[in-house]
Amino acid sequence: MRPRIYDGSGRPAPQRTTLRAGALTVEIEAGTLRYLRLGNHEIVRGVYAAVRDHNWGTIPAVLRDLHIEQRADSFVITFTSEHQQGDLHFVWRGTIEGTAESTVTFRFDGEALTSFKRNRIGFCVLHPMTVAGQAVEIEHVDGTTEQGAFPQAISPHQPYFDLRALTHEVIPGVRAEVRMEGDTFEMEDQRNWTDASFKTYCTPLGLPFPALIEAGTQISQTITVRLIGAAANVDVSDSAPALHLDPTFSSPLPDIGLCAAADRLEHDAREFQRLSNLIIHVRVDLVVDDGLEQRLGHVLNDASASRWGLELAVHLTENVEGELAQLRGLLEKHRVRGRLLLLDAGRLVTSPATLQTARRIFADYPHNLDIGVGTNGYFTHLTRNRPDP
Helix, strand or coil: CCCCCCCCCCCCCCCEEEEEECCEEEEEECCEEEEEEECCEEEEEEEEEEEEECCCCECCCEEEEEEEEECCCCEEEEEEEEEEECCEEEEEEEEEEEECCCEEEEEEEEEECCCEEEEEEEEEEEEEHHHCCCEEEEEECCCCEEEEECCCCCCCCCCEEEEEEEEEEEECCEEEEEEEECCCEEEEEHHHHCCCEEEEECCCCCCCCCEEECCCCEEEEEEEEEEEECHHHCCCCCCCCCCCCCCCCCCCCCCCEEECCCCCCCCCHHHHHHHCCCCCEEEEEEECCCCHHHHHHHHHHHHHHHCCEEEEEEEECCCHHHHHHHHHHHHHHCCCCEEEEEEECCCCECCHHHHHHHHHHCCCCCCCEEEEECECCCHHHHHHCCCCC
């Protein structure tokens, strides 16, 4: 019996079809190539085509004319994918072919039916996170090659540019080449956004975007994955992984908090009661101005009523010295305990100068107060502006 997958959408999961191309197995789902493997060795997490508008919105696809021709060790799939939203209308024809020689080719042939602005149209290739640290041969669009490695630590910036092909070893004696044609590709480390993959995408972000696509413009791309080496000698018999759960093992939940919508925790008594066993702290975002003491009083009363810990995120302006001194006085007056997050307004990451000023002003603070700095945005902002430890 196949497991039932719940994703919160209320819709049934898309149907997957498992196919074989020589020694390779691959799953096909809604026009996307997923989990291309040699035996139990995952080579590619996914290959898909995205149509992204001028705001990086991904325009949903409507698939039609899906046809699957399946044989014992090869297959051919054809379909049409239509993307339409507002003034954007784009249609492409997809062909995925797997051969007995352990090669899978995914072709994309599309046409813009209207004129619109786009940030990206075309393929994305996902290598699984399990290849982190492994050697990879990189072929660039000019035909030159270099030896590199998939990043071991999370790479804050694109590790490789101007890509035509990536080749890495799957098992001793067998390598996998992923060749990308029709555009210039580059790689990003998606672990920056908590995705377990390395994404190789087109078009390069160094080019101006959004770009105008005129009606009638045709776009064609091809992704080819092939094995190099004695793949015929590899055991590709199905062996489903087994998951064993230890019923004697338990672990506490991580600390879970809520963000206040404004400077008040507007929940009724029933909501407080229901959340009291789950929520550890509440975060409130504040600025230092003449109304801070009144707002802080409301926050402290609400937090006391709920018996939750307090996390104050304070957004500082250029007057860091004066605002931190004012903040220190108010927090000490109200005997505030908990967490204090210091953020520089207009900056992606709190500056070292703000941290040093806070260390000096709060050096002898008499109550238990943990002070943190960092980013109010994405993890990638922090890792691109790493603080000096």
